[in-house]
Amino acid sequence: MRWLRYAAVVTAVLVLAAGGLGWAAYTKLQGNITRDTGTAAELARYEKERPTPLVHDAQNILLIGSDSRSGPGNRKYGRDPGTQRSDTTILLHLAADRQSATAVSLPRDLMVDIPGCRRPDGSRTRAQFAQFNWAFEFGGTACTIRTVEKLTDIRVDHHMVVDFAGFKGMVDAVDGVQVCLKEPMEDAAAKIRLPAGPQTLDGEQALGYVRARKSLGDGSDTDRMDRQQEFLAALVNKVRSNDVLLNPAKLYPVLDAATSSLTTDPGLASLRGLYELVRGMRTIPTERVQFLTVPRRSYTYDANRDELVEPAADALFSRLRKDEPVEVARAAGAADREDAADDPYGDDSEDTYEEGESGAVDGEDGGGSGDSGEPGDSGDDTDEKPDDPTHVPSPAPTFRGNTADRSSCK
Structure with a gap:
């Protein structure tokens, strides 16, 4: 009985210790996350101009990689002039059924319409046509989100900003x-x-x-x-x-x-919020975790800048907005080109784009690069709701990209 009492005491101590360590770990992780209330407040001022979500439960998350040199360990990558730009920006679309995730890279040199934004010092910039990553320098995350929404007409539900560290x-x-x-x-x-x-x-x-x-x-x-x-x-x-x-x-x-090193909107600024996000993604098959670059080519007036390829880009944004599927395929191999040959958005004209120019597979542009009709042609003129079970989406166009099950070593 004495040994049983000792065992019970030791077990109780271990349980309490484990619980204490678990709570300490939870508290530390929770405290790591930076809550971005400023962006939420700024976006609220422009709520009337923001896109309306079309599909319940689908989510669009803007992932921003900051090139800021401030912070521990980041100064060796260059001088910090007190400003920062978005080195990498990805629009992550999670399907409502959580059976696919599509990550769309937005080139930092893409020429876009940037709205007038509030600077950190409280002053305002003028609306202007400039390269995309200037939006982050002008007005931080809020300006970047408004620029993306203006470009894509897709509502950004959440955002995450991460730095080099x-x-x-x-x-x-x-x-x-x-x-x-x-x-x-x-x-x-x-x-x-x-x-x-x-x-x-x-x-x-x-x-x-x-x-x-x-x-x-x-x-x-x-x-x-x-x-x-x-x-x-x-x-x-x-x-x-x-x-x-x-x-x-x-x-x-x-x-x-x-x-x-994570800064997020208030909705994700907690372990619970992040857990709910990850839980919804963990069942997505790796072959349905897709990566692609928005269809782009060199800007007409400056080869060092980019512009969208239309109507392919608009077709992509339209399908993401309506939570309709897209497919990706590598353009480098013959097999991938054959897979893309059945794309209903393919274009038989001579206006095809080489890899690295349009972001679409050669011979198909995900929305047509010639006289192939309106972008997406997926029921814009009907009264059907995108999340209506009677709605039948058009066949998925194919864009040049990659999936999580196909690494560079395969």
């Missing part, structure tokens, strides 16, 4: 991410030097890999976005693996790194 921390927390290089990589600006072949990148190397521009491929921002998408696909696979999700010793550092 947060990205590196997540990669290190999963013990690195594997990529495959077809040729050696050396980029002084990105502070990276790697041999060809399979490489497991740590956080510092991964940051250089996704930021490098002129040392790989054709040196374009489109090529860099393709590389970012492939890396994110590999990161998603690593985080979703049982080795991470079922191992508290590995999962906690991932959560700590993910939350430490």
